[in-house]
Amino acid sequence: MRRAPEYKFLKDSLYHALLLIPEGMVTTYKELARVYSTSPRYIGNLLNKNHDQRIPCFRVVKSDLRLADGYRFGGYNAQLQRLKQDKVPFEGDKVAKRAVFSFNAVLTQYLRLIARFLFPNRWPWQGDETTNPDEIVIGAILTQNTNWKNVEASLANLRNYLKKDKIFLEDILRIPKNKLSLLIKPSNYYNQKATYLKNIANFILSNSWVFKLYTERKEKDSLLWQEGFSKETLSKLRKELLKVKGVGEETADVLLTYAFNMPSFVVDAYTRRFLAAVLKYKHLEKARYSKIKELFEKHLGIINRRYLLYVFQRYHALIVLWGKQKLNKG
Numbered sequence: 291m292r293r294a295p296e297y298k299f300l301k302d303s304l305y306h307a308l309l310l311i312p313e314g315m316v317t318t319y320k321e322l323a324r325v326y327s328t329s330p331r332y333i334g335n336l337l338n339k340n341h342d343q344r345i346p347c348f349r350v351v352k353s354d355l356r357l358a359d360g361y362r363f364g365g366y367n368a369q370l371q372r373l374k375q376d377k378v379p380f381e382g383d384k385v386a387k388r389a390v391f392s393f394n395a396v397l398t399q400y401l402r403l404i405a406r407f408l409f410p411n412r413w414p415w416q417g418d419e420t421t422n423p424d425e426i427v428i429g430a431i432l433t434q435n436t437n438w439k440n441v442e443a444s445l446a447n448l449r450n451y452l453k454k455d456k457i458f459l460e461d462i463l464r465i466p467k468n469k470l471s472l473l474i475k476p477s478n479y480y481n482q483k484a485t486y487l488k489n490i491a492n493f494i495l496s497n498s499w500v501f502k503l504y505t506e507r508k509e510k511d512s513l514l515w516q517e518g519f520s521k522e523t524l525s526k527l528r529k530e531l532l533k534v535k536g537v538g539e540e541t542a543d544v545l546l547t548y549a550f551n552m553p554s555f556v557v558d559a560y561t562r563r564f565l566a567a568v569l570k571y572k573h574l575e576k577a578r579y580s581k582i583k584e585l586f587e588k589h590l591g592i593i594n595r596r597y598l599l600y601v602f603q604r605y606h607a608l609i610v611l612w613g614k615q616k617l618n619k620g
Contacts, residue, residue: 318352319333357369407612459490471483486536490537516596560609561609
């Protein structure tokens with residue numbers, strides 16, 4: 291048994307999986323084989339092909355929790371030293387059972403999506419990784435109750451009108467509301483959304499603490515998100531966002547996760563379908579937004595915290611890719 295045929299990028303996903311294991315913990319060849327529906331031997335062969343020491347292959351041990359002899363970067367003793375540097379506890383010549391990391395169902399399906407689709411861009415509705423954060427805010431409003439093609443038409447209208455390559459929140463406030471409504475007409479509910487756009491632009495630009503936070507965080511690298519982050523700030527900002535007319539729970543989490551670079555899992559229609567069809571939580575497909583959000587955040591919260599925002603952003607983007615593929619297949 292080698293691998294499931296749809297997992298074209300299994301090696302890339304596997305190496306990513308090792309980065310998600312918290313320091314002080316290990317996993318086994320058998321556990322990784324289960325994640326990817328393949329054999330422990332095949333996992334071992336892929337790990338042996340790794341030439342990048344930044345990928346922590348030393349975190350993989352045998353099912354009996356002993357070390358294998360084939361660690362690529364120096365053998366048994368080198369792996370043992372790396373594990374001890376990582377503060378992995380031992381009981382004799384075995385890793386302590388309490389240090390064994392298992393990939394739960396939610397995390398397993400994330401890794402399987404990567405094995406199928408590879409790594410998507412941070413912002414799932416546009417292919418450009420360097421999307422202007424202000425356009426993420428604008429797009430989050432425009433995409434409500436419509437498809438992204440309509441949003442692209444609205445964004446094109448705005449760029450043409452402004453004679454600019456990028457749209458900024460200041461532009462939204464400067465454009466007269468009647469004109470703004472006409473420009474975003476392809477996105478449907480255009481009069482309503484014109485008001486919502488001005489509301490969110492005014493909220494971000496006119497509140498000094500929000501503007502400071504947005505300015506500091508909008509360009510954050512997704513692996514450096516913890517700098518200056520606090521759960522209290524995230525909670526406060528989410529509550530304030532929900533007070534802005536036109537911002538519901540999904541839009542608030544899109545803004546937090548993609549524009550403010552704070553980990554707040556996004557639940558949309560694709561997420562609900564994925565929950566029922568892939569994760570088999572059919573009884574939760576129509577559950578409250580907060581319950582589904584809590585489920586994902588709880589199950590993903592076990593990983594190496596450094597990668598939490600990255601995973602939140604990519605998991606949602608991957609679910610969008612999965613959902614679009616399902617729709618295209620009919």
